Amino acid sequence: MSKKNETKPAGPRLGLAAMCIAVAVGLYAVTRPKPAAPATQSGAAANPSAAAPADWSWTNGMVWIPGGTFMMGANTSGVHPVTGQPIDASNGSLLLAQDEQPVHRVTVKGFWMDQTEVTNEQFEKFTKATGYLTIAERKPDPKFFPELTPEEVASFQPGSIVFRPPPGEVPLWNHRAWWAYVPGANWRHPDGPESDLKGREKHPVVHVCWFDVAEYCKWAGKRLPTEAEWEFAARGGLEAKKFTWGDEQFPGGKTLANFWQGNFPNGDSKQDGFHLISPVASYAPNGYGLHDMAGNVWEWVSDWYRHDYYAMSPENNPQGPDTSYDPNEPNSVKKVTRGGSFLCSDLYCSGYRPSARMKSTPDTGLSHTGFRCVKDGPPPPAK
Numbered sequence: 001m002s003k004k005n006e007t008k009p010a011g012p013r014l015g016l017a018a019m020c021i022a023v024a025v026g027l028y029a030v031t032r033p034k035p036a037a038p039a040t041q042s043g044a045a046a047n048p049s050a051a052a053p054a055d056w057s058w059t060n061g062m063v064w065i066p067g068g069t070f071m072m073g074a075n076t077s078g079v080h081p082v083t084g085q086p087i088d089a090s091n092g093s094l095l096l097a098q099d100e101q102p103v104h105r106v107t108v109k110g111f112w113m114d115q116t117e118v119t120n121e122q123f124e125k126f127t128k129a130t131g132y133l134t135i136a137e138r139k140p141d142p143k144f145f146p147e148l149t150p151e152e153v154a155s156f157q158p159g160s161i162v163f164r165p166p167p168g169e170v171p172l173w174n175h176r177a178w179w180a181y182v183p184g185a186n187w188r189h190p191d192g193p194e195s196d197l198k199g200r201e202k203h204p205v206v207h208v209c210w211f212d213v214a215e216y217c218k219w220a221g222k223r224l225p226t227e228a229e230w231e232f233a234a235r236g237g238l239e240a241k242k243f244t245w246g247d248e249q250f251p252g253g254k255t256l257a258n259f260w261q262g263n264f265p266n267g268d269s270k271q272d273g274f275h276l277i278s279p280v281a282s283y284a285p286n287g288y289g290l291h292d293m294a295g296n297v298w299e300w301v302s303d304w305y306r307h308d309y310y311a312m313s314p315e316n317n318p319q320g321p322d323t324s325y326d327p328n329e330p331n332s333v334k335k336v337t338r339g340g341s342f343l344c345s346d347l348y349c350s351g352y353r354p355s356a357r358m359k360s361t362p363d364t365g366l367s368h369t370g371f372r373c374v375k376d377g378p379p380p381p382a383k
Contacts, residue, residue: 063289064380065233067110071240072231073103073310074355099307100355106228107316110379113225113233114372116280116291117204117299118216120197123187126216134212136160136186136365157183160207160365162191163276163343165265172348178265190277190367202279204297204370210335210362213300213371222373224302227357228318229374230338234294234354236287244286244294244354256283257295257340259352264345276342277368294352295344297370298337305334305359326359334359341368 126132142153162185165178184193187207190200197203208216217223225233234244241247245256255261255272262269272295274282281291303309303320307327324333336359340352351358360369 061115062112062375063115065111065113065229065288065374066379067108068232069105069107070232070235071103072106072228072313072355074100074242074353075103099357100310102310104310104313105315106232106313106318108226108229108232109317111225111229112375112377113229113288113290114222114374115285115289117297117370117372118213119202119280120187120205121201123205123208123216124197126219130215130219132212132215132219134187134207134365135209135363136207137188158186159183160185160367162367163265167266170265172264185367186365203277204280204292206277206297206367206370207365208300208370209365210300210360212365216371217373220373222375224300224371225374226317226319227301227303227336227338228313230299230301231354233288233290234286234339236285236290236293238287242353257352258282258292258342259295259340260343260345262345264347265343274342278342293339293354295340296342297339297368298341298351298358298366299339300369300371301336301338303336305336305357332361335362337369343368 137158139158140153140156142148142150145153159182161179162182163178164180164182170177182192185191185207187205188197189195190197190203190206213224235241236244238244238246243249243256245251250256258272258274258278260268261271268275272278278296280296282296283291285291286293304322304324306321306323306325308325309321312321320336324335326332326334336357338357340349340356340358343349344351350356360366
């Protein structure tokens, strides 16, 4: 695979994503249409987002990230990255932190970054201005299914993957137990067709796939951060700390991010003050003034995912690999997501650490995945 895959992934599928990332289930998951390149998927006339960027001054404020050199990754092989206990292969933790190694020196240039994840009200302005429909809102195109009849393709319903845990204890190695493909679920209907955005205007937009967020960035005159830029910004100037705020998980007994407390996946204690997703900026910012760089929702970045990329990553301003490879799903190309989500439990996934990596196929939308943007430009004037 070459970089052209960035706009046209190989093969029609909604791939299985490991750990906290959801899994597509049933026939639709196997046969979901292949998204074409954004420029040709809807056509310039049908998709105004291909036009010149609109005024993006209405977006949430951006802060200057000064750039610098840091140690990227974490050395946690063989032990749980938070508890320090030996990894338990029975609950899925065996994969935690294996792709965060080796720790390596990285230098990034300065850039501007959104203070928060893009919200529903911000994404709505984009869709109203452009008429853009997310992948989860689109009916499958029969041309992607030559082996099926038009009637069979017409029976497929647009939708997305929603967190819906069953009652009682479930084995933590089987993430299918708490995810469901829900027809009618999309960014406008986060929990399914019966839900809406009333009272969720300030929540991060979710059910947006990588192709969707790339279109938003193009329209807004911004871009997605690289994985290295994202981790540098998340650390907020702290060197080699376990969390974005330091090494103590609950300093002074306080919860400083939206992640899961209690028995996962159906015993949320709400110690952090929220059940599931929270409005952006509900917690104090990190050292660079960025909110929610830990927890709330996973955030798409620009890089393709390779489990072994850190062994070959260049030191200066790495842009990610040219190819994607996940040994857990070798036939699915994937993009990286960062930051963890409200579903990250120390029993299963400690993805809210700044070094943690996750991945998903670029045509996959999920109820715990969103994004934020960055922009190149000169630094602010010195005070």
